[in-house]
Amino acid sequence: MQAQQVRRPVDLNEFLQNLFPVQTEGIDYQSVFDNLAQLYATPLDLNTATRDELAATYLLDERQLTSLLNYREQYGDLLSVYELQAVPELDAVTIRRLLPFVEIGANALSNRLPTPADHYLLLRYEQTLEQQKGFTQGQPDKNGKYPTRYLGGSGQWFARYRYSRPRAYSLGFTIEKDPGEAYGWRPGNRQYGADYISFHAQIQNRGHWRNVIVGDYQLQIGQGLVMSAGFVLGKSAETVQTVRRPTLGARPYTSLTEYGYLRGATATYALSRHLDITLFAARNRRDANTAPSTSTVIVEGTIATSIQTSGLHQTPSELADRGSLLETNWGGHLMYHNRQRLQIGATFLHTEFNIPLLKRNLAYNKYEFTGNQNTVVGLHGGYVYRNLNFFGEIAHSSGSLTNSGGVGAVGGMLASLSRRLDVSVVARHYDRNFHSFYANGFSENTRTINETGLYAGAKYTIYRKLTLGGYIDVVRFPWWRYLVDKPSHGIDFLSQATYSPSRKTTFSLVFHEEHKEKNKPGSKTTPKEVVGTTRRSLALNAEYPISQGFTMRSRIQAGTFNYARISPSRGFALVQDATYTMRRWSVSGRVALFGTDDYDSRQYVYERDVLYAFSFPAYYDKGVRHYLLVRYEASRHLDLWLRWARTNITNQPTIGSDLDETSVPHKSELKVQARWRF
Numbered sequence: 150m151q152a153q154q155v156r157r158p159v160d161l162n163e164f165l166q167n168l169f170p171v172q173t174e175g176i177d178y179q180s181v182f183d184n185l186a187q188l189y190a191t192p193l194d195l196n197t198a199t200r201d202e203l204a205a206t207y208l209l210d211e212r213q214l215t216s217l218l219n220y221r222e223q224y225g226d227l228l229s230v231y232e233l234q235a236v237p238e239l240d241a242v243t244i245r246r247l248l249p250f251v252e253i254g255a256n257a258l259s260n261r262l263p264t265p266a267d268h269y270l271l272l273r274y275e276q277t278l279e280q281q282k283g284f285t286q287g288q289p290d291k292n293g294k295y296p297t298r299y300l301g302g303s304g305q306w307f308a309r310y311r312y313s314r315p316r317a318y319s320l321g322f323t324i325e326k327d328p329g330e331a332y333g334w335r336p337g338n339r340q341y342g343a344d345y346i347s348f349h350a351q352i353q354n355r356g357h358w359r360n361v362i363v364g365d366y367q368l369q370i371g372q373g374l375v376m377s378a379g380f381v382l383g384k385s386a387e388t389v390q391t392v393r394r395p396t397l398g399a400r401p402y403t404s405l406t407e408y409g410y411l412r413g414a415t416a417t418y419a420l421s422r423h424l425d426i427t428l429f430a431a432r433n434r435r436d437a438n439t440a441p442s443t444s445t446v447i448v449e450g451t452i453a454t455s456i457q458t459s460g461l462h463q464t465p466s467e468l469a470d471r472g473s474l475l476e477t478n479w480g481g482h483l484m485y486h487n488r489q490r491l492q493i494g495a496t497f498l499h500t501e502f503n504i505p506l507l508k509r510n511l512a513y514n515k516y517e518f519t520g521n522q523n524t525v526v527g528l529h530g531g532y533v534y535r536n537l538n539f540f541g542e543i544a545h546s547s548g549s550l551t552n553s554g555g556v557g558a559v560g561g562m563l564a565s566l567s568r569r570l571d572v573s574v575v576a577r578h579y580d581r582n583f584h585s586f587y588a589n590g591f592s593e594n595t596r597t598i599n600e601t602g603l604y605a606g607a608k609y610t611i612y613r614k615l616t617l618g619g620y621i622d623v624v625r626f627p628w629w630r631y632l633v634d635k636p637s638h639g640i641d642f643l644s645q646a647t648y649s650p651s652r653k654t655t656f657s658l659v660f661h662e663e664h665k666e667k668n669k670p671g672s673k674t675t676p677k678e679v680v681g682t683t684r685r686s687l688a689l690n691a692e693y694p695i696s697q698g699f700t701m702r703s704r705i706q707a708g709t710f711n712y713a714r715i716s717p718s719r720g721f722a723l724v725q726d727a728t729y730t731m732r733r734w735s736v737s738g739r740v741a742l743f744g745t746d747d748y749d750s751r752q753y754v755y756e757r758d759v760l761y762a763f764s765f766p767a768y769y770d771k772g773v774r775h776y777l778l779v780r781y782e783a784s785r786h787l788d789l790w791l792r793w794a795r796t797n798i799t800n801q802p803t804i805g806s807d808l809d810e811t812s813v814p815h816k817s818e819l820k821v822q823a824r825w826r827f
Contacts, residue, residue, distance in 0.1 A: 184400075187401075188205070190267050190311070191319075192249075194254035195221075195233075196227055204395045206250050211563050211564060220236045222488075269826045269827065270309070270827075272307070275307075278819060285298065297464050300462075300464065301331030302331075303329070305328050306324075307323075307325045307405070309403070310322055320349070321349055323345075323347040323348070325343060325344070339471075339472050345405070347404075349402065350364055357418055361416045361417075365412050368399050368400075369394065370496050371542040373394045373542075373591075374527050374529075375588060376588075386645055386659060388608055388619060389572065392591055393573075399429070408458040411429065412432065414430060423487050424483070427483075429480060429481070430479040436457035436470045437473050438457065453473070455508060464808075477502075477503075478498065478500050482495070482497075495528050500525075501523075519548070519550045524546065545583075546583050553582055557577075557590065559578075560577075571607065573607075574603075575591050577602055578600075580598075594626075594630075602622060605620065615647070618647075620643050622640070633666060637666035639664055639666065655691075658687075661685070661686045661687075667680070669712060680714070681712075682710065682712050685709050687707055688706035689706070700728045702728075708752060736778070738777045739757075743771070753768075759792055771798065772797050775794070778792045792821075793818070796815060
C-alpha cells in the first residue's frame with residue numbers, strides 16, 4: 150500500500166527571491182516564475198521522473214541526481230517521500246527544499262482517469278489608484294484633434310481555470326485584459342471579449358501515447374537552440390546547475406506573457422522503450438508593424454518591419470498591429486534515451502510567415518532574418534558518467550533569402566568533483582546569421598545570435614552551514630548590436646557567500662561586476678564612438694525569525710554604472726521585510742528607501758505578491774516604496790489575497806513616462822485575488 154504523505158507548502162516568492170539575489174539582465178523573470186508555479190502545481194513522481202525532470206528543479210547537483218537514480222534502480226519504487234532520507238548524498242536541507250515539488254504517484258492499474266489533484270478557479274483585479282495620462286481626455290490641438298489616449302478602462306482583469314492531475318491530464322484556460330485595453334466582440338479582428346485568451350487540453354501516459362496537447366503549448370528540447378521554454382535561468386546566483394537546459398518535451402502554456410508559445414497540437418509517441426517521437430504543428434497570429442516595402446529588389450508588397458512582444462493593445466496603433474502577422478510552425482523531435490545516462494536527439498522546425506519580415510535598413514540589422522520562411526535543424530546529446538554530465542547541441546538555420554544560413558553550437562559539462570565542490574563549464578558560438586525564433590540557448594544576449602563565449606562556474610561548501618560560489622563569463626559579439634556600433638566584447642563575473650547558522654536564519658553576500666562596450670552618450674560621429682562600460686552591484690541579505698510565525702528579512706544593496714571617462718551613476722536600496730503567519734492569516738509587508746542618480750543605476754528588488762503573480766520592479770530616482778500583502782484562508786475551498794503598494798518620489802514632480810505618467814509624485818497599486826478550489 151502506498152504510504153500516506155502531505156506535501157509541504159512552499160512560498161514561491163521566497164524561492165525566486167533566493168534565486169535572484171541581484172539583478173540580471175536578459176532573463177524573462179515572468180516566464181521563469183510561471184513555469185516554477187506550474188512545476189509546483191504538477192509535482193514530479195519520484196518513481197517515474199526522468200533525470201532531466203528532476204534536474205529542472207535546480208535543487209539537486211549531479212552527485213545527488215546520480216545517487217537518487219541509482220537508489221531507485223537498486224531498491225525499486227520509493228514507498229514515501231520520507232524514504233529520501235535513506236538516499237545517500239541527500240541531506241536534510243536539500244530534502245526539505247525538494248519536498249514541495251515531488252510526490253509518490255499511485256500506480257495506474259486500470260485505464261480509468263484518476264480524480265483531479267489540482268482543480269481551481271482564480272480571479273484577480275488590479276488598479277493604479279492615481280489617474281495616469283493615458284486615461285485623461287487631453288486638450289485638442291489647433292485642428293481640433295485630441296491626442297492619443299488609451300482605448301479601455303484602467304483596471305486589469307485576469308481569470309484562470311484549471312482541472313488537472315499530474316502525469317494524467319490537464320484542461321484549462323486563461324483570460325486577461327491589461328490596463329487601457331478595451332473589451333470587444335470583433336471576430337473579424339480575432340477578439341472575443343477580453344484581449345487575451347489562452348487555452349489547452351492535455352492527456353498523458355495513455356499506452357504508447359506519452360503526451361498529447363491541443364491548444365497553447367511550449368517545447369523544451371535539447372539545449373534550446375531550436376525549441377526552448379520553461380524554467381531556464383541561465384546565469385544567476387545558482388552558478389552551476391542552471392547552465393544546462395533539461396529536455397522536458399511539450400508542456401501546456403498557461404502564462405500571461407502573450408508571446409513565445411505555439412497554438413495548435415503536439416503529440417509524443419513511444420516507438421519503443423528507449424525511442425520517442427514528437428510531432429507538432431501550430432498557427433499563431435503575431436503582433437507586428439506592417440508597411441509597404443520600399444525595396445522592390447529584396448521584397449515587394451506589404452512587409453512586417455518588426456514583431457511586437459509586449460502583448461499590449463492600449464492605443465489605436467497597437468490595436469492595428471494586433472495579429473497582423475500569420476505564423477505557421479511545424480516540425481518534429483526524435484529522441485533516444487537509455488537508462489537516464491545517454492540521450493541523443495534530432496529536431497526539425499519550419500517557420501513560415503504570410504508576409505515577409507524585413508527589418509529597418511540599419512547596420513546592426515544587416516544579418517537579421519529577412520523573408521517569410523525559415524528552417525532550423527538541430528542535433529543534441531548528453532551523457533552521464535558517474536557524477537559527470539556532458540551535454541551539447543548544434544543547429545543550422547536556412548531561410549528564404551540570402552542572409553540566413555548560420556550555425557549555432559553549445560556544449561558543456563557539469564561535475565560534482567566531491568561532496569563539497571561542484572563545477573560547470575559551457576562554451577557557445579552563435580553565428581550572426583543564425584536564426585531560430587523559438588531558441589533560448591545559454592547566452593549573454595537576450596537572443597541566441599551573434600555571440601561567442603566561455604563560462605565557468607563553481608560552488609564550494611566549506612562546511613554544512615557555509616557555501617561559496619561564483620562564475621566568470623567571457624563573451625565576444627562578432628557584429629554590431631543595438632546601441633553598439635562595432636563588434637564588441639565583455640566579461641562578467643559574480644561571487645557569493647551564504648551562511649545558514651540554522652534552518653530559518655540565512656545570511657548572504659553577493660557581488661556582481663559586468664564589463665561591456667556601448668555607444669558613448671552624445672556621440673556625433675557615424676558610426677558612433679563605442680566605449681567600455683562597467684556595472685557593479687553588491688547585495689547583503691539577512692533572513693531571521695523573531696518568534697513563532699514571525700520572520701524578518703533585511704537587505705542592503707548598492708550599485709554603480711559608468712561609461713569610460715564619465716563619472717559613474719550610483720544607486721542604493723535599503724529594504725526591510727516582515728512576514729507574520731497565524732492559522733488562516735498571513736501578512737507580509739515592506740518598507741524600502743532608495744536613491745539613484747538616474748535609470749542607469751536602477752536597483753531591482755524582488756517583491757512578494759499574490760499567488761501566481763510576479764513583481765520584480767526597478768527602483769530609481771529617490772523615494773520610498775512600501776507594500777502590504779494579506780492572505781486569508783476563508784475555508785477549505787476559498788483563499789483571498791489583498792495587496793496594496795505605494796511609491797513616493799521626492800526628487801520628481803511625477804512618476805512614469807508618456808501615457809503612464811501620473812500628475813503627482815506618488816503611485817498606489819491595489820490588487821485583489823480569490824481562488825476557489827473545487
